[in-house]
Amino acid sequence: MPNKITVAPHAGFCFGVTRATEALEARLVESRTGEKIYTLGDLIHNDGYNAALREKGVITVTEADIEHICEVANEESPAIVFIRAHGVTVETEKKLLECKKSNPYFDYCDLTCPFVKKLQEVARDNSTEDSFFALLGCAEHPEVVGVMSHAEGDKRVFAGAEELEQFLTDGHLSKMHKKTLNLAAQTTQNLSEWRKSIEIVKRYCTNSNFFDTICNVTEIRQIEAKNLAKNSDFMVVVGGKNSSNTAKLYKICKDECEATVWVEDARELDGKFPTNNKIGIVAGASTPKRDIEEVFLIMSEMTENFAELLEQSLKTLNTGDTVTGYVTHVTDAELQLDLGAKVTGIIKAEQITDDASARLTKMFNVGDAVEAFVIRVSDIEGVAELSKKRTDSDRNWKNIVALKDSGEVVSGKVLKAVAGGLTVNVDSVNVFVPASQSGVAKDGDLTALVGETVDLKIIEIKEQGKRAIGSIKVVLNALRRARTEEFWNTIEEGKQYTGTVRSLTSYGAFVDLGGVDGMVHVSELSWRPVKHPSAVVSVGDEITVFVKSFDKETKRISLGYKTDDTNPWLLFTNTYNVGDVVSVKIVNMMPFGAFAEIMDGVDGLIHISKIANKRIGKPADVLELGQVVDAKIIEIDNEKQKISLSIRDLLVEEEEVAPEAPVEETVEETVDAE
Numbered sequence: 284m285p286n287k288i289t290v291a292p293h294a295g296f297c298f299g300v301t302r303a304t305e306a307l308e309a310r311l312v313e314s315r316t317g318e319k320i321y322t323l324g325d326l327i328h329n330d331g332y333n334a335a336l337r338e339k340g341v342i343t344v345t346e347a348d349i350e351h352i353c354e355v356a357n358e359e360s361p362a363i364v365f366i367r368a369h370g371v372t373v374e375t376e377k378k379l380l381e382c383k384k385s386n387p388y389f390d391y392c393d394l395t396c397p398f399v400k401k402l403q404e405v406a407r408d409n410s411t412e413d414s415f416f417a418l419l420g421c422a423e424h425p426e427v428v429g430v431m432s433h434a435e436g437d438k439r440v441f442a443g444a445e446e447l448e449q450f451l452t453d454g455h456l457s458k459m460h461k462k463t464l465n466l467a468a469q470t471t472q473n474l475s476e477w478r479k480s481i482e483i484v485k486r487y488c489t490n491s492n493f494f495d496t497i498c499n500v501t502e503i504r505q506i507e508a509k510n511l512a513k514n515s516d517f518m519v520v521v522g523g524k525n526s527s528n529t530a531k532l533y534k535i536c537k538d539e540c541e542a543t544v545w546v547e548d549a550r551e552l553d554g555k556f557p558t559n560n561k562i563g564i565v566a567g568a569s570t571p572k573r574d575i576e577e578v579f580l581i582m583s584e585m586t587e588n589f590a591e592l593l594e595q596s597l598k599t600l601n602t603g604d605t606v607t608g609y610v611t612h613v614t615d616a617e618l619q620l621d622l623g624a625k626v627t628g629i630i631k632a633e634q635i636t637d638d639a640s641a642r643l644t645k646m647f648n649v650g651d652a653v654e655a656f657v658i659r660v661s662d663i664e665g666v667a668e669l670s671k672k673r674t675d676s677d678r679n680w681k682n683i684v685a686l687k688d689s690g691e692v693v694s695g696k697v698l699k700a701v702a703g704g705l706t707v708n709v710d711s712v713n714v715f716v717p718a719s720q721s722g723v724a725k726d727g728d729l730t731a732l733v734g735e736t737v738d739l740k741i742i743e744i745k746e747q748g749k750r751a752i753g754s755i756k757v758v759l760n761a762l763r764r765a766r767t768e769e770f771w772n773t774i775e776e777g778k779q780y781t782g783t784v785r786s787l788t789s790y791g792a793f794v795d796l797g798g799v800d801g802m803v804h805v806s807e808l809s810w811r812p813v814k815h816p817s818a819v820v821s822v823g824d825e826i827t828v829f830v831k832s833f834d835k836e837t838k839r840i841s842l843g844y845k846t847d848d849t850n851p852w853l854l855f856t857n858t859y860n861v862g863d864v865v866s867v868k869i870v871n872m873m874p875f876g877a878f879a880e881i882m883d884g885v886d887g888l889i890h891i892s893k894i895a896n897k898r899i900g901k902p903a904d905v906l907e908l909g910q911v912v913d914a915k916i917i918e919i920d921n922e923k924q925k926i927s928l929s930i931r932d933l934l935v936e937e938e939e940v941a942p943e944a945p946v947e948e949t950v951e952e953t954v955d956a957e
Contacts, residue, residue, distance in 0.1 A: 288564065288579060289561070290563075291507040291564065294565050302394065311339055318360070321342045323344060323346065327368070328569040329526070329569045346372075349364065350378070352389065357764075363391060363392060368399065370400070370426060372432035386769075403430050410434035414436065414437070415463070416438040418430060418434075419466065419467070420440055420442075443473075444483055451483065451487045466491065466492070470498040473505065474502055509536075517540070518565070520566070521570050529545070529567030532567060548574050599625075601657065605655070605657070607654045608620030608669075615642050627666050628666070629668055634671060637672075656670045680712055682710050683744070687744045695739060696708050701715075704721065705718075705729055713751075714753040739755045774833055778829065778830050780828055781827050784823060787821075802842060807842070828843060829846075854885075855881065856921065858882075864913055881926065881928075888927055915928065917929045917932060
């Protein structure tokens with residue numbers, strides 16, 4: 284029995300995590316009916332806490348989901364997205380802000396830890412053309428990804444001091460002799476690695492700056508962990524396996540005390556610790572206080588009769604059980620798991636995935652936790668055959684049921700068109716979408732959707748046979764309603780839209796402006812009189828129109844199509860003046876003269892007296908329909924929009940400038956006298 288169990292004073296939630304969890308939990312209490320609460324990634328690196336949030340309705344999403352969330356947010360179902368303590372990239376911040384400005388029912392709350400914000404500012408202010416920004420940390424960690432998006436110019440992430448030194452000695456130093464090396468660290472970086480890195484940079488670079496961005500709470504935790512591990516016979520590190528700061532605490536403790544274990548919660552303690560004299564407990568920044576207390580209580584109780592409980596901890600497995608084990612060996616053919624039982628768990632590749640090309644050695648690592656269904660147990664052979672596909676299927680089905688209860692929109696891939704509808708794969712579960720719920724018109728081609736990714740809602744669950752019914756149509760209708768509402772909220776006279784001609788009538792063209800129709804009267808289609816809209820546009824044409832007037836009550840919109848830019852009369856008067864000579868085409872002849880087309884939509888009259896330089900009986904005596912001739916503009920009547928032309932004036936001018944006949948010269952011959 285241990286003489287003493289010591290918990291590090293600063294174990295558990297740090298300031299940033301406490302701030303984030305309290306803000307989110309407060310919103311859960313204050314949220315109104317219908318509000319959707321999202322977090323960008325898991326709020327903290329603790330599976331138990333995140334699972335509890337999901338049970339309360341919090342939805343974990345990625346940056347790729349932001350625009351869709353914004354599109355579907357409405358008055359009945361507003362949305363708020365929480366940025367976790369790790370922060371996000373510059374691009375994601377911009378996207379969130381744009382969405383907030385575009386939709387009054389979309390909002391976000393920035394819970395980025397102040398220490399991370401400070402690091403982002405360091406990256407932004409110390410990365411220029413004349414510098415090289417280096418960050419000590421894990422390149423894939425969301426905090427680091429976000430920080431590096433703030434840095435401009437040359438930049439790089441280094442996992443540790445050794446990698447940094449290798450970089451400086453591999454010839455890169457010579458390229459940086461004119462640059463300043465600015466070094467900072469991830470907020471949870473190991474202190475010893477940070478100090479080593481500073482010494483290395485000082486050794487190789489004469490021009491450098493150091494920014495100590497490690498959270499002071501992190502420093503205290505690491506010092507506490509190091510000292511506690513030195514004076515303990517056994518150490519327990521509590522925290523999520525995907526937590527960066529917990530991983531560093533584990534390494535620090537392991538370096539000082541070989542007998543160190545890392546558990547996510549108290550359930551993992553069964554039979555995993557000896558009855559030593561001194562036991563220490565440390566916890567990562569994402570570990571809830573209750574998890575630390577449970578570990579402490581269980582260790583206090585269990586160490587009193589450890590030998591007895593050790594035997595009990597060797598679980599008895601039965602076919603049909605669902606168990607969690609830890610990978611001890613991996614090949615591409617199978618996994619071997621420690622189940623905390625008298626038998627070893629075996630999962631064949633075919634019980635993990637249907638993908639024959641999948642490589643288990645790429646999918647799993649030693650130490651990974653795997654949940655599986657017990658197919659068969661053999662105490663004689665000492666093995667239990669397991670199936671991961673079965674538990675995945677059960678879990679996925681529960682997720683589908685949860686989607687029905689929450690009404691959440693989910694994406695899926697259309698696998699095939701079947702009798703009466705579509706089969707859509709959603710989280711590895713086949714969901715049936717009836718043809719009437721597909722969004723495809725009656726008797727339309729369902730096969731056009733095969734292979735596409737679609738958004739849908741689960742509208743019915745049939746537990747018998749585990750059958751789920753989905754609807755694409757309800758999502759499309761919701762989007763259409765949202766777009767329509769937004770359209771009517773933003774419409775104004777004179778506003779331009781690009782729409783598609785949906786139908787034609789004798790009096791005008793109906794144009795789809797994106798779910799809302801407007802009409803262009805036939806008189807607004809062209810500056811020239813037309814008998815039918817088909818003379819100008821066709822169904823399916825994409826045209827640019829503007830709002831002349833609208834009525835929100837009757838939902839009617841009057842559109843204009845012709846503009847001053849296309850007004851033939853203005854084009855003519857801006858191009859020609861009285862006295863100009865133009866090429867015209869004879870398009871009509873009357874007893875009193877001929878009409879000639881000067882440009883598309885603009886005709887001029889050549890009076891019969893202006894056709895020739897002699898008297899003629901009718902225009903046809905000289906001209907023909909379709910003939911192109913030169914004519915002079917002799918009058919422009921802007922008020923009546925009439926133009927007078929003359930061919931005769933050009934003929935007279937030609938006669939006036941015609942050269943006179945040459946005069947023969949008399950040549951006198953001079954005869955010399957002989």
